[in-house]
Amino acid sequence: MATLSANKAAQKKLPPIKMRFKKREDITLDECLGMYELFKVYYKNTPFEQFLEDFSNKTGAHIAKRKTDGKVVGFSTGVARTIDVDGKPTRILFSGDTVMSKEYWGTKAFPMSFFLWLLGERLRHPTLPMYWFLISMGYRTYLILANNFYKYYPNIDGDDPHLKEVAFAAADNIFPGALNRETGLLDFGDDACALSDFVTPITEKERAVPKIAFFESRNPGWHKGDEMACVGSMDWGSFGRVLLDARRTLFKKGTRKTQKQASSAVVNHKPENIEVTVDDIYNKESDSKTA
Numbered sequence: 001m002a003t004l005s006a007n008k009a010a011q012k013k014l015p016p017i018k019m020r021f022k023k024r025e026d027i028t029l030d031e032c033l034g035m036y037e038l039f040k041v042y043y044k045n046t047p048f049e050q051f052l053e054d055f056s057n058k059t060g061a062h063i064a065k066r067k068t069d070g071k072v073v074g075f076s077t078g079v080a081r082t083i084d085v086d087g088k089p090t091r092i093l094f095s096g097d098t099v100m101s102k103e104y105w106g107t108k109a110f111p112m113s114f115f116l117w118l119l120g121e122r123l124r125h126p127t128l129p130m131y132w133f134l135i136s137m138g139y140r141t142y143l144i145l146a147n148n149f150y151k152y153y154p155n156i157d158g159d160d161p162h163l164k165e166v167a168f169a170a171a172d173n174i175f176p177g178a179l180n181r182e183t184g185l186l187d188f189g190d191d192a193c194a195l196s197d198f199v200t201p202i203t204e205k206e207r208a209v210p211k212i213a214f215f216e217s218r219n220p221g222w223h224k225g226d227e228m229a230c231v232g233s234m235d236w237g238s239f240g241r242v243l244l245d246a247r248r249t250l251f252k253k254g255t256r257k258t259q260k261q262a263s264s265a266v267v268n269h270k271p272e273n274i275e276v277t278v279d280d281i282y283n284k285e286s287d288s289k290t291a
Helices: 002-012 029-042 048-055 109-124 139-146 161-174 210-218 236-244 278-290
Strands: 017-023 060-066 072-085 088-100 130-136 227-233
Touching: 017 072, 017 109, 029 048, 029 060, 029 072, 029 088, 060 109, 072 109, 072 161, 088 109, 088 161, 109 130, 109 236, 130 139, 130 161, 139 210, 139 227, 161 227
Parallel strands: 088 130
Antiparallel strands: 017 060, 060 072, 072 088, 130 227
């Protein structure tokens, strides 16, 4: 009990952070370097040149910085574009690489920044069909979709053919040639980057959760860097239901009580053996420069 109280007290003492979406052209070199220093801790096989090349194709990024010293503690890249789906213009919002320093896991800064981005896009394009597109290498990313969207693909309770087509059209547009239409997975070959072993392990504990077991069944090569094409509908009806659901925030982990599913399950597991914080990263860089 004392340990639990101590952990809560330590979390409360963390320096406050601010997170907002910035267009690519407004992001500074220092911010870009801070993003990469975090990225290389959580992902394998990604040199800085590849990181920059990938980021050059993004619209921008949600960047979390400590208010006290301006250090980057998290980020999520994003793309907003209009594509053709079944002959109709369709707005796609794509979330790319997402990393948050482990001491800030669970912060509300990212959900708020992301929600404001979605809301802004929805208001700027009120008449266009709109979807959140993501590719999922780890189950945590998939659960953000599955636990917070009313209409999404892939779905343990049955796939919607139209949502599948949207996901595939978005994948073909953003990652031409990478999608296997038989499996719904994207293979980036030698350019694939895999998650570090400590980030999202799937043990028997996780497999007991139906949605995680479903994720692994659809993406069995996740540990090698295989990505699963996913999409969530942002139609006005679904968007309004999320806003009116006062019992939860947009990205709260757990079940949606207003839409009971046999597949729903609470997921509140965090890896316990991550030892790298943002201060460790910056201190390591400083030591290497003075050595």
